[in-house]
Amino acid sequence: MLKQAVALSALMLLAGAAQAQEKTLTISVYAFAQDEYKELLYAPFEKTCGCKLVIETGNSIERLAKMEANKASPVIDMAVMSTADALQASRAGLVDKIDTAKLTNFDKLYDLARDPNADSMSVGYTFYATSIVYRTDKMKIDSWADLLKPEIAAHVAFPNITTNQGPPALYMLQQAMGKDSPDLKEAIAAVGAKKDDIVTFYVKSSQLVQLMQQEEIWAAPIGRFSWAPFTKLGLPLGWATPKEGQTGGMNVMVVTKGSKKRELALQFMDYWLSTEVQAKLAEKLVDSPANKEVKVSPDVAENITYGAETAKSLKLIPAAVALDQRDAWLKQWNSKVGQ
């Protein structure tokens, strides 16, 4: 018995040592669609690099907190996050300049994805449009302000300020009201005035499909990435093209400052940005491509955010504005809407 135990632990030690010798790259990503990523991105990359990917998932706050805590000896080599979070990481000195000369696919990216924060610290790998999904038989949406019309507001689910869709939707509402200040004060106040009418301030877009199906809501601002399930409901639903335009967001890749795997991280990023991988992720409706060489079928294009025209037309909140205003927005929201 004892002998067996000794032999077993020796074996485990050996196995551990062998594993330590293998090249590993630790990445931190959003938790969604991991099965697709594994099949289309992680596994093929591991095969080509002869290395092992260690995947950590979680939300941006956890990711940033972890990067901050391990600043002295980074655990994560590469991470993906929103442009605002990337700017925060960059200001906190947690990320390094990206040597885009080593990214062979860099030139294939849409302009807006190349250096979204204009600090050479991040590269966009996907972006999405945000607009309004609505019942075409019940209403007409020509402007973001239509959402607050009395007959419409009582059937609207508005994104909570804490979601990724919240600030962009408010940003467009602010523009529809003819205001341009980044504090979104007027838009938040307008939503607050209608808070008893509005059905809910949603946190998870997955919840909206059910609410739409049981006719609890007739309209909601959503990201294009959550559009596909709505099309399967068999309801007369449309994607609004308000006169103020569509907004949206972008996710970017960053390299941790002090990572010892910089080359491998860049190699991985380059692979992710390649036309082949971006096309596959688009086909599965996981990520809209940031690579302009990607060609998809009309069917797929219908369900993602696709094309040079779309890319150019998106009115995105600048990351610096989002970052600097975040606390003020939340405070304003909690006092006007949260009570």
Next chain:
Amino acid sequence: MFHNRTEALLLALPAAAFAAIVFLVPVVVLLSESFRSPAGWSLAAYWTFFSEPLNQAVFWRTLKLGLQVTAVSAVIGYAAAFAIVSLPPGSKGRMVGLIMLPLMISPVARTYAWIVILGRTGIVNQALHGLGLTDAPLRILFSETAIFIGLLQLFLPLMIISLISALENLPRDVVPAARVLGANWLQIFWKVILPLTREGLVIGGTLVFTGSLTAYITPAILGGSKVLMLETLLYQRVTVANDFVSASVIALILVVMSFATNLLLKRIATARART
């Protein structure tokens, strides 16, 4: 059973050490965060927290809903427990099984079912409309009422189970004896049954109230951010604002509220017993 205390203590040591290391120490470290300020130990974080009107409103709402759920579940719980203990053993087991059934369903699935039931086109509104009681569908979802209903369903079984076991320990002849002596049902309940089953009420009440304070899924789905509770506010503080100080403040408030309710219920129960 043991030859001496030392032996018993030694046996308890591993479990106690485990609990201390993985539970007590981290909790104390986390909660002590709320008393820390650049100038040293202080209550500043609590002052800041309670000076915000939103936080006050959320605090009172959480307390109010917790008390309402506890009170209503005690009333329904006594009635149900009485009915169940007087059943023959076979049907009693089946009834207890039925009451426990909701506890075995995932809270997410159960709460989503309420969205269907309470919605504008759900059966509650259809029934009300069918009976001619309402003209337009009632807005029940995403309101305090919805959270109340969800929490009540979630925690009522715990109250019923605690009261069943308390009522089963009630000596069989006390109620007939009280009736012979001329007490009415209200007097019997207030002077005989309540004092003798107070342990069950205290346990059930603590479970229900603590549960209502700490439940996250039910208020998150049925109330959403329109009806914030302390637990949903705590989540918002951590995941959105990355503000662990006010999150620890909320966590400690919740702990204190739970302990205070337990003490209060015990006090009420023993006070009645003495009269």
